[in-house]
Every structure is written in structure tokens, then in C-alpha cells.
Amino acid sequence: MADFGADVELEDFRAEAAAWLKANFPAALAGKAAMSTDRAGTGDIAKWRKAIGEKGWATPTWPAEYGGGGLSPAQARVLAQEMAKIGAFNPLMFGMGVTMIGPTIMDYGTDVQKKTHLPPIIRGEVQWCVGYSEPGAGSDLASLQTKAVDNGNGWTINGQKTWTSGAQYSDWCGCLVRTDPSAKKHDGISFMLIDMHQKEIETRPIALIAGASPFCETFFTDAKAPKDALLGQLNVGWTVGKRLLQHERASQTGASMGGRAVSLDQIAKNYVELDAGGRIADLDLRTRLTRHLMDAKVHGLTLARAMAEAKGNADPGNAPSVLKNSATNVAQTRAELTLEIFGHQGLGWEGAEFTREELETVRGWLGGKAMSIYGGSSEIQNNIISKRILGLPDNTQST
Numbered sequence: 001m002a003d004f005g006a007d008v009e010l011e012d013f014r015a016e017a018a019a020w021l022k023a024n025f026p027a028a029l030a031g032k033a034a035m036s037t038d039r040a041g042t043g044d045i046a047k048w049r050k051a052i053g054e055k056g057w058a059t060p061t062w063p064a065e066y067g068g069g070g071l072s073p074a075q076a077r078v079l080a081q082e083m084a085k086i087g088a089f090n091p092l093m094f095g096m097g098v099t100m101i102g103p104t105i106m107d108y109g110t111d112v113q114k115k116t117h118l119p120p121i122i123r124g125e126v127q128w129c130v131g132y133s134e135p136g137a138g139s140d141l142a143s144l145q146t147k148a149v150d151n152g153n154g155w156t157i158n159g160q161k162t163w164t165s166g167a168q169y170s171d172w173c174g175c176l177v178r179t180d181p182s183a184k185k186h187d188g189i190s191f192m193l194i195d196m197h198q199k200e201i202e203t204r205p206i207a208l209i210a211g212a213s214p215f216c217e218t219f220f221t222d223a224k225a226p227k228d229a230l231l232g233q234l235n236v237g238w239t240v241g242k243r244l245l246q247h248e249r250a251s252q253t254g255a256s257m258g259g260r261a262v263s264l265d266q267i268a269k270n271y272v273e274l275d276a277g278g279r280i281a282d283l284d285l286r287t288r289l290t291r292h293l294m295d296a297k298v299h300g301l302t303l304a305r306a307m308a309e310a311k312g313n314a315d316p317g318n319a320p321s322v323l324k325n326s327a328t329n330v331a332q333t334r335a336e337l338t339l340e341i342f343g344h345q346g347l348g349w350e351g352a353e354f355t356r357e358e359l360e361t362v363r364g365w366l367g368g369k370a371m372s373i374y375g376g377s378s379e380i381q382n383n384i385i386s387k388r389i390l391g392l393p394d395n396t397q398s399t
């Protein structure tokens, strides 16, 4: 039997969320999510950040005691839907505090660490980066060599990280370091919260062919961290580090998105020839588009089911590996199909002959290639699915 009480509660919340958004989201920002990728900002964007930060709705399911929204996952989904409806966006998604570090601090942090680090993340006052990958440690992360040595007063850190997203703008780094080089590869690793504001840490942005530098090489030369910088216990950082990756994958499943405003078949109808019945005339394109729309729908429904089954359980488990691969597949296929549908208009990089949406699609298509690499590549997710979900024999130590 349907739980009418729960439905009523959600409809009440939907009305509350819509009213709050109407009063606080500056209408001039509708659809301008791209403006929110860093902390710099004035006027409307600064106002929006302050309002949502104080309300706690940039971290809707985080505990209210630290300033989070205190919402259930279902309420958070409703909030995301209401935001999508009016082109609102989460302006505090810069850096990795909200998606990865904060949830991991909630899982493993001491009371002091929670009280110190969570409120500034919730209010969008600090930026975090994640220092995992090294030149010799990517998928095989446990090969990492950056060392932290106990100097009596705290830790001295030496080594190099790479692909550290946003390190050049970050205040803090959640870092995996080797604290016992004599232990086995997956042991002797610790998770450390490192203050980036010290001259012993140098960030060198890696320039991409398109000019942007989203990530850095990060060098630690006698960098320092206090004794209580450990998140979780000494030498069991592998466990903490895996949990952070589960949170990262959970943030890449599309769960925080309220859905696309314009369906791809609607976009297609503005670009390609239609038959007498108003359908896309090219049967092959129509078939592939239909398959994609079905995949997207199935992904959305599976996501909703996974969230309902989780019932607020904060442990993301291994299901995000399935959902991350599925979200990647849906997003990359949508981008490929959109470019194909645009035809020549899907070849632009700049210029007045292209619309903003066309240019953004090209950049999104290129940027979207990274989805199957970061947070653990698609092949690594397949390894996790086969080992940890399907229980198939272990043939790798790298996940």
C-alpha cells in the first residue's frame, strides 16, 4: 500500500524548497552553472553562495549540527529537481570538500576534526584538493611513494603528487602518504589532512592543449603537518582512502542532478530532417537516439532505486561503481550524439556563427572524456564490480 504520509511530506517539502529558491536564487543566474567553478565571484553569485551556504542546502543531507541541510536523500532529490526546474545550481561544488573530503571526515574524523573542517566546507569558505595520484601510482594507487615521517612534533612530508585537481587554489589537501615503508604495499599508508598554505608545497599547473590548467603537479619538500593531521588511524589510510573514492564515485552518478531541462530528441528536431510523421527521418540515428534515451531513463530509475534502498545509510558501498560507469556511458553517448546531430555546428571552438550551447557542447564532449578516467577508470570500476559485487576471483591488487 502506498505510504501517503511520505508523499504528503515530500510535496510539502517541494513547496517549501520552491518558495525558498524563489526568494533566494537570483533569477539572473539561471542556467549559468559554469560561473560557479571557483571561489572568486561577486554580486549575484556571491549572494547565492552565501544564501545556500547558510541554509546548508549545498550539502543538503549533511547533519544540521555542523550547518548542513539535515534533509533525507529523497528530500535532497526533490530539492535538486526544483533547482533544475528554474536553472539553479549548487554554487559550492568547487574543489572536493563537498563531494569527497567532507563525507570522509564525517566517516572517520574525530569530533575536533568534524567541528574544525565541516562548517567551513558547508559555507563554501575553503577549497580542498585530493592528493592521491603520483607519477608512478594511478590505477595502482597503492604504489604511492610520498612519505610522511614522524619528526617528534608532527609530520614531515616529502614526495610528488600529480593530476591534483585545483591544487593551485586549494587551502587544504586530503593526501595519501606512506608512513611505514617497510610494511606491505597496501599497509603502511595513512590519510593526512595537509594545510596547503606553506612554502614547502609547490603546485605547478599542467597546461592542457585548450589552455586551461585544471590540475597540477604538487611537490612536497619537507612540508609539515601536526600530529593530529591523521584522518583515521596511523597506517590504515588505505581503508580511509577507499572510502573517499566511494564518495567520489557516488558524486559522479548523476544523483545530485535534477535532470536535463531539454531532452536530446527535442534538440535533434531543431537540427535534423524530420519525416511526414514528425519523427527523425534518419532511421539509424533515430534508433541510436532512442536507445540512448532508454539507457538514460534506466540509469535514472536505477539511481532512484539505489537511493531508496540506501534509506539514508551514509556508507555508499560499491554500488556507485556500477552507477559511475553507467552515468559515464550515458553522458559520453549523449555528448557524441549531440555533436553528430549538430553536424557542422558541432565543430566550433569559438566564433559568432556558433550558439553558446553549441560551443559548450563541444567543450563538454572533450571534457567528458575524463569521466572514464578520474575517480578510477571504467576498467577499474569493472574490476571492483566483478570482485566486490559479483564475487569473481581476484586477479588484481590495484583496486
Ligand SMILES: Cc1cc2nc3c(=O)[nH]c(=O)nc-3n(C[C@H](O)[C@H](O)[C@H](O)COP(=O)(O)OP(=O)(O)OC[C@H]3O[C@@H](n4cnc5c(N)ncnc54)[C@H](O)[C@@H]3O)c2cc1C
Pocket: 129, 130, 131, 132, 133, 134, 137, 138, 139, 140, 162, 163, 164, 165, 166, 215, 370, 373, 374, 375, 376, 377, 378, 379, 380, 383, 396, 398
Ligand atoms: C580530469 C582528471 C582529474 C583528476 N584529478 C585527480 C585529483 O584531483 N587527484 C588525484 O590524485 N588524481 C586525479 N586524477 C588522476 C586519476 O585518478 C588517474 O588518472 C586515474 O586513477 C588513472 O591513473 P593513470 O592516469 O595513472 O592511468 P593508468 O593507471 O596508467 O591506466 C592506464 C590505462 O590502463 C587501464 N588499467 C590500469 N590498471 C588496470 C587493471 N588492473 N585492470 C584493467 N585495466 C587497467 C586503465 O583503465 C587505463 O585505461 C585525475 C584525472 C583526470 C583525468
